[in-house]
Amino acid sequence: MATIRDVAKHAGVSVATVSRVINETGYVHEDTRKKVETAIKELHYTPNEVARSLYKRKSRLIGLLLPDITNPFFPELARGVEDEMQENDFRIIFGNSDENMKKEKEYIQTFVQNNVVGVIASTNHPDTDTYRKMNIPVVFLDRTADNRPSVFADGREGGRIAAHEMIARGSRQITVMQGPKHIRPAQDRYQGAVDVLSKEGIPFNVIMTSSFSFTEAGTWAKELFEQHPYTDGVIASNDIVATAVLHEALRLGKKVPEDVQIIGFDDIPLSSLLTPSLTTIRQPAYDMGRAAAQLLMQLIENENIDHKTIQMPVTFTERDTTRKVDQHG
Amino acid sequence: MATIRDVAKHAGVSVATVSRVINETGYVHEDTRKKVETAIKELHYTPNEVARSLYKRKSRLIGLLLPDITNPFFPELARGVEDEMQENDFRIIFGNSDENMKKEKEYIQTFVQNNVVGVIASTNHPDTDTYRKMNIPVVFLDRTADNRPSVFADGREGGRIAAHEMIARGSRQITVMQGPKHIRPAQDRYQGAVDVLSKEGIPFNVIMTSSFSFTEAGTWAKELFEQHPYTDGVIASNDIVATAVLHEALRLGKKVPEDVQIIGFDDIPLSSLLTPSLTTIRQPAYDMGRAAAQLLMQLIENENIDHKTIQMPVTFTERDTTRKVDQHG
Numbered sequence: 001m002a003t004i005r006d007v008a009k010h011a012g013v014s015v016a017t018v019s020r021v022i023n024e025t026g027y028v029h030e031d032t033r034k035k036v037e038t039a040i041k042e043l044h045y046t047p048n049e050v051a052r053s054l055y056k057r058k059s060r061l062i063g064l065l066l067p068d069i070t071n072p073f074f075p076e077l078a079r080g081v082e083d084e085m086q087e088n089d090f091r092i093i094f095g096n097s098d099e100n101m102k103k104e105k106e107y108i109q110t111f112v113q114n115n116v117v118g119v120i121a122s123t124n125h126p127d128t129d130t131y132r133k134m135n136i137p138v139v140f141l142d143r144t145a146d147n148r149p150s151v152f153a154d155g156r157e158g159g160r161i162a163a164h165e166m167i168a169r170g171s172r173q174i175t176v177m178q179g180p181k182h183i184r185p186a187q188d189r190y191q192g193a194v195d196v197l198s199k200e201g202i203p204f205n206v207i208m209t210s211s212f213s214f215t216e217a218g219t220w221a222k223e224l225f226e227q228h229p230y231t232d233g234v235i236a237s238n239d240i241v242a243t244a245v246l247h248e249a250l251r252l253g254k255k256v257p258e259d260v261q262i263i264g265f266d267d268i269p270l271s272s273l274l275t276p277s278l279t280t281i282r283q284p285a286y287d288m289g290r291a292a293a294q295l296l297m298q299l300i301e302n303e304n305i306d307h308k309t310i311q312m313p314v315t316f317t318e319r320d321t322t323r324k325v326d327q328h329g
Numbered sequence: 330m331a332t333i334r335d336v337a338k339h340a341g342v343s344v345a346t347v348s349r350v351i352n353e354t355g356y357v358h359e360d361t362r363k364k365v366e367t368a369i370k371e372l373h374y375t376p377n378e379v380a381r382s383l384y385k386r387k388s389r390l391i392g393l394l395l396p397d398i399t400n401p402f403f404p405e406l407a408r409g410v411e412d413e414m415q416e417n418d419f420r421i422i423f424g425n426s427d428e429n430m431k432k433e434k435e436y437i438q439t440f441v442q443n444n445v446v447g448v449i450a451s452t453n454h455p456d457t458d459t460y461r462k463m464n465i466p467v468v469f470l471d472r473t474a475d476n477r478p479s480v481f482a483d484g485r486e487g488g489r490i491a492a493h494e495m496i497a498r499g500s501r502q503i504t505v506m507q508g509p510k511h512i513r514p515a516q517d518r519y520q521g522a523v524d525v526l527s528k529e530g531i532p533f534n535v536i537m538t539s540s541f542s543f544t545e546a547g548t549w550a551k552e553l554f555e556q557h558p559y560t561d562g563v564i565a566s567n568d569i570v571a572t573a574v575l576h577e578a579l580r581l582g583k584k585v586p587e588d589v590q591i592i593g594f595d596d597i598p599l600s601s602l603l604t605p606s607l608t609t610i611r612q613p614a615y616d617m618g619r620a621a622a623q624l625l626m627q628l629i630e631n632e633n634i635d636h637k638t639i640q641m642p643v644t645f646t647e648r649d650t651t652r653k654v655d656q657h658g
Contacts, residue, residue: 061443
């Protein structure tokens with residue numbers, strides 16, 4: 001591959017001159033510029049991004065940290081971030097934190113060492129020094145913290161909607177599945193549901209869960225119907241868990257939604273293809289990814305930004321694991 | 330943040346000396362080394378990876394190009410690659426090609442411009458100059474081409490197994506769903522199924538599909554039962570399509586597996602949570618990702634490698650969308 005030295009030699013100018021042409025810094029005579037541009041074309045020279053980033057102190061790389069790309073909610077987020085970044089010529093260094101602080105810190109450090117110009121992170125620890133001491137922009141995604149730049153959905157409202165719709169459709173023996181303690185959005189949606197159920201005076205049971213893993217979801221679904229066999233409504237912590245609950249309910253010979261209603265959270269792509277298809281509280285994951293990318297680019301460009309915390313709406317997505325409102329009389 | 334100049338000043342030595350200590354190149358007196366190391370600690374200096382990569386001509390970055398992370402097969406692959414790379418201190422620049430050659434080429438170019446030391450690509454175009462002219466190692470993942478480094482599953486054998494199992498379980502009006510024409514593994518599995526059905530003299534219908542998208546999958550499932558209402562066995566192009574076929578069959582009041590048997594391909598995480606749970610041909614996606622990462626690191630280290638093309642086995646994963654062998658008499 002041709003180097004900047006080859007170009008300089010071919011054009012009969014100094015390396016510094018070629019650099020000035022490439023980086024558009026300083027005056028270069030028009031004839032000289034043309035010579036350099038011709039040499040670049042003839043040698044198929046591609047400026048080395050690393051050298052440019054050192055020189056300009058700006059790369060076109062951003063870091064993206066997610067908890068776990070194999071949780072079907074996150075590929076949608078990642079895709080939103082990537083599409084927006086790709087259209088704007090940014091590239092993404094990507095890592096999974098597994099909600100593990102040590103791994104998270106290592107990733108963030110190496111992002112910085114690789115000269116990323118900004119970071120998008122779904123972290124449970126926005127308040128640690130890892131983020132506070134960074135001198136490049138950070139946008140929190142699917143998370144938020146004291147007015148710092150962030151894009152997230154209204155989880156508490158989602159929980160409230162789930163509880164209201166469950167009550168409106170006639171369930172009176174409701175079980176709420178509480179997501180992992182250390183995951184803030186999971187606690188928000190849990191709290192929203194509990195607020196409404198308490199206020200309305202509807203008794204409810206709680207099943208605690210400690211992850212969103214596919215294999216464990218089945219275990220909790222079993223536990224739910226063993227501990228609370230008369231459950232007639234399940235507010236699940238996300239769509240994976242809801243899918244496991246649906247599977248277990250049908251295995252036990254229960255009719256859904258006649259005997260048990262189920263409401264999930266997220267609206268992952270497979271939810272509409274389940275049978276019965278899953279009623280859920282939709283988070284606009286793809287759009288959240290896009291919005292986070294846009295916000296980060298504005299921060300990188302030092303644009304004046306009015307709204308640094310962007311809360312996206314959640315929507316009740318009615319499908320077939322809940323009864324129609326007029327059905328329960 | 331402290332720079333290498335700050336460290337040099339603090340230690341009372343030259344920048345070149347600090348560089349020699351950091352990069353372990355050339356002789357540095359023990360006392361001087363200690364001074365530099367102390368300064369590095371006191372200033373919390375982190376060597377800039379970009380500067381190091383320029384100096385050493387080696388970064389710790391690799392490029393990963395996948396068709397689309399929102400297809401649930403790929404997060405497993407990506408996770409396998411990332412876990413292996415993370416354990417070995419490599420970082421990943423990631424992109425989705427959408428099976429679009431222009432986008433793919435742009436990604437590969439920017440990977441190279443960012444000084445990646447190797448690339449893992451799921452591409453339909455391994456034979457283009459984009460890959461032929463690269464002077465860093467490339468491993469093809471979920472794809473292969475003339476003995477070039479690659480990790481892939483035995484799709485043709487997968488198709489053969491699906492057809493054999495379908496026949497053994499009594500289906501005689503089989504519909505095979507042919508995956509997108511330009512995706513080689515989809516054609517391999519299709520061809521494998523067709524080989525066996527033809528050889529066994531079992532007539533079959535074909536439904537052509539042009540993507541693996543969730544929304545289109547539903548359309549093809551409808552088309553299948555409209556065009557071939559007497560279908561009693563479906564060999565689907567992957568698990569997403571199989572899920573849509575299951576959904577449509579149940580919607581039409583068909584019993585699965587009594588009236589229609591369904592076999593998918595991939596074994597994505599949700600397949601075991603469907604009701605009935607999906608019988609499928611499993612590809613070891615996560616392990617394929619790990620293997621590709623290992624192979625790439627060996628190539629980067631110039632190790633002598635005996636097996637540069639790694640074909641992983643597929644396995645018949647029997648669940649509840651197929652009848653038991655002894656049930657059909």
